[in-house]
Amino acid sequence: MQNTLVTFLTWLTIFLLVVEPGRSFSFDDASNQLLPCLTYVIGLGGNTPSSECCNGAVALQSSTPTIDDRREACEFLKAVASTLPLIKDDKASSLFEKCNVTLAFPFSKDANCESIS
Template sequence: MRSLLLAVCLVLALHFGEAAVSCNTVIADLYPCLSYVTQGGPVPSLCCNGLTTLNSQAQTSADRQGVCRCIKSAIGGLTLSPGTIDNALSLPSKCGINLPYKFSPSTNCESIK
């Protein structure tokens, strides 16, 4: 599963490479969250640090939309259980971060300002 996620992200990095926040950066920042999303349990502090970093890097609407598209495409290519999706959706609140998008395959990234 990790190799599939990384492969998807590499393809996305080529597509969205012009954004200030690259898909490689998005994946690097979110990689520590993978264990929580797939297995539950406590959220690793490195995951929350990555979310905070990612949130501070995506300052413009274009940046936030690009980050959203990277996340949406990466998780959209995986088979996720309802519990896994719930874990992903709960990450920002568990880390005390307010993101302008949800970690969901149904998120409309173009609506993010």
């Protein structure tokens, strides 16, 4: 678990270095918003995401008003899903639905972020 957290924080640092100013979507904000979801997506949080996690998912939805924002958020989640080996694909892909959040992209290492409109 500690190696997974170190890997996550390493990727988070890399993403923070490439944020473009002037965008609504922020890697830093998304990381903070979705950090409570980590236990759910690695299978330690039961069958339902926490209210803190779902609040973060709602905030993520609000931070992606433009196509560019949605694509950046998608790429962020795709990288997180690809980097953390303990993430359970079924948990990650069901996260937004379980939180009653509609996004134009999944939390998946297989997301096609270029197709987002």
